[in-house]
Amino acid sequence: MEAKFTEATKNINKILRKYETKQPGEHNNMARFSNSTMKTWRIKQKIRYAQTKMPSMGLKGEQCKEVLHLIKEFPDFKKLCSRCKCETIIIALCFYVKFKYTQTYPLERYAITKEVGLTDKVYITILINLCRNIQSKMPISYVRYV
Numbered sequence: 001m002e003a004k005f006t007e008a009t010k011n012i013n014k015i016l017r018k019y020e021t022k023q024p025g026e027h028n029n030m031a032r033f034s035n036s037t038m039k040t041w042r043i044k045q046k047i048r049y050a051q052t053k054m055p056s057m058g059l060k061g062e063q064c065k066e067v068l069h070l071i072k073e074f075p076d077f078k079k080l081c082s083r084c085k086c087e088t089i090i091i092a093l094c095f096y097v098k099f100k101y102t103q104t105y106p107l108e109r110y111a112i113t114k115e116v117g118l119t120d121k122v123y124i125t126i127l128i129n130l131c132r133n134i135q136s137k138m139p140i141s142y143v144r145y146v
Contacts, residue, residue, distance in 0.1 A: 039075070043071070046086055046090060047068055047072075049086070049087060050071060050090050050094065051064075051068075053090070053094060056112070057094050059094060059097065063097050067090075070093050077089045079129060080129045081125055085117070088118050088122065091113065092127070093130075095107065095110075095113075095123065096126075107119070107123060
């Protein structure tokens with residue numbers, strides 16, 4: 001009886017390994033659904049960078065949580081700005097949250113924007129793509145036919 005049990009477990013393990021790996025002709029979309037260690041490391045790296053920069057920008061409490069939520073919501077920063085560095089996008093998200101709650105000042109007044117290369121044009125591009133992605137995830141709740 002034990003021989004059958006080990007044969008069955010070997011077959012099951014073989015089938016599991018087969019479906020965990022990419023097969024010939026199969027699209028490589030599984031990386032998007034799997035929770036790989038490299039993806040989690042990259043997201044944690046972005047969160048660590050944001051946590052070091054937020055206190056110097058004057059973000060506290062709920063504002064910090066909101067920035068971290070945006071980073072987790074959009075882990076693929078290339079959808080927000082394809083030519084920007086991660087640091088630039090994180091700082092733009094911090095300014096988005098900061099300007100939502102406080103008075104808006106020109107970005108040139110902040111030294112951190114010069115460090116990461118954040119200009120008005122890049123900031124606007126990131127915000128437009130952020131809004132576009134948020135709207136695409138929201139269902140249409142009201143449609144009025146005229």
